Amino acid sequence: MRFWILLQRDVLVAWRKKSNIYQPLVFQLLIVTMFPLGLGAGAQTLQKIAPAVVWILALISTLITLENIFKDDYEDGSLALYTLSGMSLPVAVIAKAAAHWLTTGLPVIIFAPVIAVLLHLPASAYGILMLSLLIATPIFSLLGTVGSALIMNLKNGGMLLSVLIMPLLAPVLIFGAGAVLETTLGNTPVGHITLLAGCFVLSLTLAPLAAAAAIKVNLE
Amino acid sequence: MRFWILLQRDVLVAWRKKSNIYQPLVFQLLIVTMFPLGLGAGAQTLQKIAPAVVWILALISTLITLENIFKDDYEDGSLALYTLSGMSLPVAVIAKAAAHWLTTGLPVIIFAPVIAVLLHLPASAYGILMLSLLIATPIFSLLGTVGSALIMNLKNGGMLLSVLIMPLLAPVLIFGAGAVLETTLGNTPVGHITLLAGCFVLSLTLAPLAAAAAIKVNLE
Amino acid sequence: MQSTILHISHAQCQKGGEPLFAPVDLVLQPGEMAVVAGNNGSGKTTLLEAVAGLGSFCQGGIHFAPDNNRDSWLQHSHYIGHSLGNKASLTCLENLHFAATINGIRTNEQQLSDGLAQVGLHGYEYHYANDLSAGQKKRLSLSRLLLLNKTFWLLDEPFVNLDQTGCDWLFDCISKHISQGGAALLTAHDNKRIHQQADHFIQLQRP
Amino acid sequence: MQSTILHISHAQCQKGGEPLFAPVDLVLQPGEMAVVAGNNGSGKTTLLEAVAGLGSFCQGGIHFAPDNNRDSWLQHSHYIGHSLGNKASLTCLENLHFAATINGIRTNEQQLSDGLAQVGLHGYEYHYANDLSAGQKKRLSLSRLLLLNKTFWLLDEPFVNLDQTGCDWLFDCISKHISQGGAALLTAHDNKRIHQQADHFIQLQRP
Amino acid sequence: MNKIVKFYHEMGSPPSFYRITGHWLKPLLILALLLTVYGLIDGLFFAPPDYQQGDSYRIMFVHVPAAWMSMFIYFIIGVSGIIAFVWRMKVAEAVMMASAPIGALFTALTLLTGMLWGKPMWGTYWDWDARMTSELILLFLYIGVMGIYSAYDDDPRKAARLAALVAIIGLINLPIIRYSVEWWTSIHQGASISIMGGNSGIKEWSMLRPLLVMALATKFYYLYSMLHRARSYLLRTEQNKSWVSKQFIEN
Numbered sequence A, B: 001m002r003f004w005i006l007l008q009r010d011v012l013v014a015w016r017k018k019s020n021i022y023q024p025l026v027f028q029l030l031i032v033t034m035f036p037l038g039l040g041a042g043a044q045t046l047q048k049i050a051p052a053v054v055w056i057l058a059l060i061s062t063l064i065t066l067e068n069i070f071k072d073d074y075e076d077g078s079l080a081l082y083t084l085s086g087m088s089l090p091v092a093v094i095a096k097a098a099a100h101w102l103t104t105g106l107p108v109i110i111f112a113p114v115i116a117v118l119l120h121l122p123a124s125a126y127g128i129l130m131l132s133l134l135i136a137t138p139i140f141s142l143l144g145t146v147g148s149a150l151i152m153n154l155k156n157g158g159m160l161l162s163v164l165i166m167p168l169l170a171p172v173l174i175f176g177a178g179a180v181l182e183t184t185l186g187n188t189p190v191g192h193i194t195l196l197a198g199c200f201v202l203s204l205t206l207a208p209l210a211a212a213a214a215i216k217v218n219l220e
Numbered sequence C, D: 001m002q003s004t005i006l007h008i009s010h011a012q013c014q015k016g017g018e019p020l021f022a023p024v025d026l027v028l029q030p031g032e033m034a035v036v037a038g039n040n041g042s043g044k045t046t047l048l049e050a051v052a053g054l055g056s057f058c059q060g061g062i063h064f065a066p067d068n069n070r071d072s073w074l075q076h077s078h079y080i081g082h083s084l085g086n087k088a089s090l091t092c093l094e095n096l097h098f099a100a101t102i103n104g105i106r107t108n109e110q111q112l113s114d115g116l117a118q119v120g121l122h123g124y125e126y127h128y129a130n131d132l133s134a135g136q137k138k139r140l141s142l143s144r145l146l147l148l149n150k151t152f153w154l155l156d157e158p159f160v161n162l163d164q165t166g167c168d169w170l171f172d173c174i175s176k177h178i179s180q181g182g183a184a185l186l187t188a189h190d191n192k193r194i195h196q197q198a199d200h201f202i203q204l205q206r207p
Numbered sequence E: 001m002n003k004i005v006k007f008y009h010e011m012g013s014p015p016s017f018y019r020i021t022g023h024w025l026k027p028l029l030i031l032a033l034l035l036t037v038y039g040l041i042d043g044l045f046f047a048p049p050d051y052q053q054g055d056s057y058r059i060m061f062v063h064v065p066a067a068w069m070s071m072f073i074y075f076i077i078g079v080s081g082i083i084a085f086v087w088r089m090k091v092a093e094a095v096m097m098a099s100a101p102i103g104a105l106f107t108a109l110t111l112l113t114g115m116l117w118g119k120p121m122w123g124t125y126w127d128w129d130a131r132m133t134s135e136l137i138l139l140f141l142y143i144g145v146m147g148i149y150s151a152y153d154d155d156p157r158k159a160a161r162l163a164a165l166v167a168i169i170g171l172i173n174l175p176i177i178r179y180s181v182e183w184w185t186s187i188h189q190g191a192s193i194s195i196m197g198g199n200s201g202i203k204e205w206s207m208l209r210p211l212l213v214m215a216l217a218t219k220f221y222y223l224y225s226m227l228h229r230a231r232s233y234l235l236r237t238e239q240n241k242s243w244v245s246k247q248f249i250e251n
């Protein structure tokens, strides 16, 4: 019940500011349009870099929303409400991560085909693009809670957060973009997807513990 | 005197959190690292997209710092201190923009060659890369003040801000990345640079007025 | 309500590496009220947060009878500090509903509306917490106290920003809680009346 | 100090499209103090912000004699509201220095330290504003009043979070300012004494 | 055996750690200096030129030891991070935070010398091969540890605990990065990086000798510099403990 109410509250808060949800997408769209502008190049180059760009965009647009997962709650005092309610901290972390995924990861996945079309990604790779994002975006959210918990009482922690979690995300990016790339090259992406799934399992088990530890230290 | 004290204060505030200054650079480095990771390709493709990527990075890393130009001041009430001090608002805006440029634009310029090396940009283009960034980063800061003033009392305005000012920045990006691209292709970049300089003059004259107007409206 | 007892024994908190106040001792039983007093910056907030579980002691500490179990202490206490714990973009009703549910209390809308009406927020059920005045925000956070039904209330300057009727209401509310077997540990610069009512009076002194 | 006079004539403010209070009239001359009273949520903060220049009236308005010049009004007034205007990552000294210079006042370090000492922040010169307690933050923002030497003080709940000595000091400080030809427009739920001293008393009523 | 246990306990308490390591500093510094001078002279003047690379390979005598150190030190940081987080040992915190900048320095040095070497070898300063990329990410890990510590500079204990947490996470992640990056490039690249194909290239003793000497020298330098920093870290964080003031009276 506590899990659900926390999840529900967070989704509601994000929903209230609808801009939170649609603006990452607009942001993506803008950068995607900038690429051809800056490149001055034709479809050839675009197509080559498409898997990487779609992926990096998904990453960046979640990255910049991570900071506030705990920070907002810390500042308005509502973090105390659930940490002092006796609720298990790792469970709270999973609820926060789930809400974050629902409000940022899911829209990114749904929007990915649009970006893919704009970047001339071969249609054969759409399925695997969506699948890999589906596995990877929860990882972003989970690892994001760790970073966000580490910096929650810093005034300007956003950048530090990127530095902290980027090394964690590098493997995800390699496997995810790799899967799409392999598909465009006509190879099987099974290996990459399996590794991605492994990353997911690992972060689902470890990230809540790490984030909970960080919150505890921060509240000491 | 008021101009200087405002400038000085803002630089000091940024300096206090040194992370504010070095972390945009690390952030750039991160995304630069992500590109090859996602691309999985050799120097060939990288070199082609290098001008665009260097530029988009400079843009993104200033973009994510824009939100707080006025927001922080609004929230802690110190915006009232200088808007109610009788100081001319456009002058205040220029001071804020200058401080922002000193603490984010300048580091980006100094750091640009490193990014350029990592992306295999031809050495012949370094000079023009630095020059174009030198003209363009102040434009980012100036236009940024307009965006920041528009969204200062929104809770989650960061994305909205990007959407608001991206269209303004698109020409800057086209001319800037264009100048670098031309150089790598062996053409003269003079035309692009002149247009860039034009953008600079335009934003120096208009942006402070627009930002001041936005602040006035927001305080009414 | 259960007969938990809070022992604060020889406790000190630190900020920036130095202890803030001379060691503090207190035994707080249900049915009692303790007031922490001291000048600005003497460490009242720091002490309250440490007791609530949001900070730590550098010396001594707290102990909850019968079992020294952090979880059971959390189940029996509620802290309202300088930051009030309202989510700006939720309505008053939603804020209260969340606070209740996360503390494991099932409520229906009627109960929640009644809770808001008790603190004078009748008619503000569907207003966002962000759009309230300073005093109304305070009232919203205080409405949690009545609903959550905890034994120990830890209140940091609860009277701040309340108007005259609000202060009177809160005073009565605390008295009633005490007389019904609750306990309260609070600070209040601006309410001398409650200082006189206190069973325990802790004056924080330089170490 | 110059003999500016503040006229508030038949003024009303709105929030969410509806006027908050019945029209307000006031003529405030140097040497006078006015208190705005009203329940929580009656619109005191909204009124004060509009007078300071941070908001607007929906009906009526304000007028500054002799010349109805916004700039000269800004030069003669200083507003301290619920958000205090301290930069968290600057030290107390730097905060005060900025506030003085931006208001066109040259100061040296000695004057600034004295200013801080007057509000009881001696020894906190090089502490970051972020690391102060709630009352100390309030004191830091109040220290601006003495240094800036403005005629009109607009203070929203200035006594909040101050301890007993702090309240006494602020009370004396305001009285002295008035007796020296200054003027103050303030709200204070928690200080009845200042209500009695007020030359003008504005009770905000439902429209 | 008893002696070892006693030594272990002594190293765990800040005052005796401070006292004991005080005696080590000078010898360590002298050793480091002597070995560096010897290693550099040997490497730069006496080792024979490489039949393929000519003299430019001599940068190896800095590059390779620095690369080894960059990884070794992160390992130390991770382990002391675990100790610091689980047992809250102050000395472990000191070792961890003292090691971080040195490790970052060696990492930067590796990158720098590698880049300088890459220009004559491959005609480019940088290529995205597995080693380089994972070394760059290692630099991020270092920056992360130091960044989180300096962000919480007002509360050193908390800062150290959070930094330890970051270090531990990095320690778990390091092999994953290493593996994934290796695997990633091995698919699309290959030939261009086989130059760095492991120790098998260096068979001659006269080439190996300066390399090993330099490896030893960097270890000693690390020990010296780390202890030095750890000691001043302890002084700083324990400044109002009695043993610190006694230390100042003695000096």
Ligand code: HEM
Residues within 6 Å of the ligand: E060, E063, E064, E067, E068, E110, E111, E112, E113, E114, E115, E117, E118, E119, E121, E125, E126, E131, E132, E133, E135, E136, E195, E196, E197, E198, E199
């Ligand atoms: C920025 C560029 C470079 C980076 C980041 C880098 C990084 C590294 C690292 C991390 C190691 C240690 C590997 C290990 O022991 O597992 C290493 C070893 C080595 N590097 Fe580099 N390197 C770079 C460029 C170069 C270049 C250009 C060459 C020469 C052509 C080179 C030659 C070597 C050799 C011979 C070793 C020793 C191999 C071994 O002992 O396994 N490196 N480098």
Ligand SMILES: Nc1ncnc2c1ncn2[C@@H]1O[C@H](COP(=O)(O)OP(=O)(O)OP(=O)(O)O)[C@@H](O)[C@H]1O
Residues within 6 Å of the ligand: C015, C016, C020, C038, C039, C040, C041, C042, C043, C044, C045, C046, C047, D130, D131, D132, D133, D134, D135, D136, D161, D163, E154
């Ligand atoms: N991060 C910090 N670093 C150093 N000192 C701090 C820090 N935070 C608070 N302090 C100091 O700790 C002291 C106690 O603060 P605290 O907020 O507990 O006081 P308080 O008794 O609640 O005061 P008030 O009545 O003003 O609310 C203050 O003197 C403050 O300057």
Ligand SMILES: Nc1ncnc2c1ncn2[C@@H]1O[C@H](COP(=O)(O)OP(=O)(O)OP(=O)(O)O)[C@@H](O)[C@H]1O
Residues within 6 Å of the ligand: C130, C131, C132, C133, C134, C135, C136, C161, C163, D015, D016, D020, D038, D039, D040, D041, D042, D043, D044, D045, D046, D047
């Ligand atoms: N953005 C808004 N939209 C709608 N109503 C608002 C908004 N902001 C404030 N209000 C309402 O305006 C009223 C006046 O608020 P104001 O802050 O001026 O009250 P106040 O007299 O200062 O109260 P307090 O004594 O609690 O400080 C409140 O009833 C509040 O609910």
Ligand SMILES: [Mg+2]
Residues within 6 Å of the ligand: C044, C045, C046, C156, D133, D134, D135
């Ligand atoms: Mg307090």
Ligand SMILES: [Mg+2]
Residues within 6 Å of the ligand: C133, C134, C135, D044, D045, D046, D156
């Ligand atoms: Mg108010």
